[in-house]
Amino acid sequence: MMTRVKRKGLLVWSAAMLLTTVLAGCGGNNNNSTQNAATDAPAGAAAHAPAAESGKPDNSKEVKLSGFLLGEAPKGMPEVMEALNEKLKKDINATLEINYIGWGDVASKYPLILASGQDVDFVFTADWNFYVSESNKGSFLEVNEDMIKTNMPKYHANQDPAAYKAAEVNGKQYMIPTTTPDRKVNVIVLRKDIMDKAGLTNPTRISELTPYFEAVKQNYPDMIPLNLDSQYDLPTPFGALASEKFAYPGAPLDSGDPSSVGLFTDNEDPEGKILSITDEPVQSAFKYAADTMKQWYDAGYVNKNPYSNKVRSKDNFIEGKAGVAFGNSIDIQATLAAAADKGIETYVMPVLSPTGHAPTSSWLNNGVAIAANSANPERALQALDLIMQDEAYVYLAYYGIEGKNYAVTADGKLTLPEGITPETNTYPADAAGFWFVNKDYFKPSVSWTDSYIELNNKIKDLLAPATYLGFSFNSEKVKSEIANLKNVSSQYYLPITIGSVKDVDAAFATLNDKLKAAGIEKVRAEVEAQTKAFLGK
């Protein structure tokens, strides 16, 4: 789930200007941030001094660093890099080159770049992006708290030590996780005009939407109520339905993809029992979700070929081709703004568990790792410290050049400079892939709509830590079984989630047989061993 949220979400997100995670005012880290801001920008040497007097790194030799991020370089990248390198040269006597791995190539290129021994110092990583599997392969350099303390003093001051523990694979830390995990919930966006026709005023659950879908079908011949895409949307309505019955995973049991191996947990079960599709409450929740999806599919509310549709519902929503948009509270902002532009009034409905909660994102959701072959790991860590935690660097990397890519209004909100529109901005916020920076520095944007601000204010109360927050499953010992389970779920589980199967019970029976044959019990034993160890900590 998280995989899709991130990968697709952030990609499309680049279209939006100036949007951020939840604003300041969320406790904890604020003290530190202000302190850092106070010690002030040309930071580098001065700020390092107190923390690292004794083991102060020797930066006398100039080095060239190379980093890899996901996505593609925005047009304005060269200018931003020039400004960034000027600062880096002054502060730590280093220059940086950023390369990108395109979204379509991540699965093939990411491991290759790390394995090929080419010139890489740091690379983006996350639990949804091969962190555990690459750690097992030894692609990353092990980092320890001493290294971080010496080279990344600002980061060290801002980070919760629990994050280091969460990043451990086989007892070793390879990732430098973000200090500010995303605060977001999955949302469903509806159109007010259709809600009026359907007589809905205040729906809170996806299962209440049948009249809405019918209204779409009656009044908008070119619109498909649930126009799902092959990647993100496909299992989303099913997941939202299952969430009505138990806290369906949104936080990862495994590297972001628990559904793909057929093992689940109730996020709000403190014992964290590992469940398969034949255990309660999963079985009845899935049965309910599958039956509902099948009714909707048979009634023509779901597009017949989501596997081949590559356009996400939130994009088709703006074009008037989808009745419902799926996304998360961060990436949906662009959709809401575009809809407002077209005069579509929207209604945002968060997807919550039966107790009204959504799981917190893990630290591992965004992070960086040092490549095992890095020639200058220490300097890379220093550069990352500045990019992640120094306010001036954060703004430069995330928003671009002030006055050219962004501006700050008198009341402290972010906006676009005079004469720049979202289309002509050469460095849209978030687009350059620096997702691991300290997001507490971010300011609210003037383009936020009231309903979005309202939702954002609520999010803090909606989020609840999942039992397995910070746990990541190491599949090394059962990788043959995992490979087969992934295959089984694409073939037998996904059709159930869109409701296209002829007979729901028979489809579940087949799925269960195939999962058994593919070795789910062995994987379950391994997951249980690891989760037990995790909870025991």
Add this chain to the structure above:
Amino acid sequence: MKTRPKSGAGTLAAQRPGSMLKGSWFKDIRSHWVLYLMFAPIAVYFIIFAYIPMAGIVMAFQSYTVKGGIFGSPWVGLDNFSYFFQSGKAWLVTRNTIIYNLAFLTCYTVFSILAAVVISEIRQKWFKKLSQTLMFLPYFISWVTVSAFVYNFLNYEYGIVNRIFGSFQLEAIDIYSTTWYWYLILPFLYVWKWVGYGSVLYLAAIVGIDQEIYEAATIDGATKFQKITKITLPLLKPTMIILLLLGLGRIMRGEFDMFYQLIGNNGLLMDATDIIDTLAFRSLMGTADFGMASSVGFYQSVLTLIIILGANWMVRRYDKDQALF
């Protein structure tokens, strides 16, 4: 596939009859050094890109680590192979791969020859060029683009096909969840994409046929149809056999892009359209395990070797001169 020195066949062999048999190899090099020089870049290419990488096969038997690299990673024996054979789909995907590729190869050969013969018989020059260009065009379109076309043609809700059906009051058809359509659509698209390319190869062979034979046939009163069946087709046979044998070399792989882009993760079509490559890709996408991926590649290579040896053996029995080796 690209360049086999012998596939330029006829002409080259004719210039140096039996030279390999007489005298030593060095003597041969000295007397034909120009030819060897022309061959050298190709030899180097294949040594670098085909022979040296073969050593990487060891990865199929290792648990790859970045530190150990290709030759220093720990040995795990046949563990990497277990997932493929435990999947319960090994036989299914192997069969699908072979059947699809045989169908592709057959259709491709038949239609390429047909197109080449027709084009060679067209006298109108502009029409000849135009039709050749139009046939060749799909060769340059990637499968990603094709899949977008196909989706817009065939999808249930607003695909062109169903729109047309709708305007005739016919019931809409759900192509993306019915397997049998794909047994026709896939070979059709394959031929559509490759026939331009294939016809050029055969056309080149037709142009190379001695015109005197046709003239003699015309004097003897042969009809156009007789000339095609009695002269053109028999003389195309050597080219056809070589191209078929080369095509067999790709039979265990072949058109991953096509299957992946057109079908994707569509569970309803999967049993009918899963090939070895798509199965491996789907299973290993999330793990990026080089060892397990290599094991599938190794399996494909071994099967390919067996198929090529077998086919070549059959060709040899039929006509020794036309075999590859």
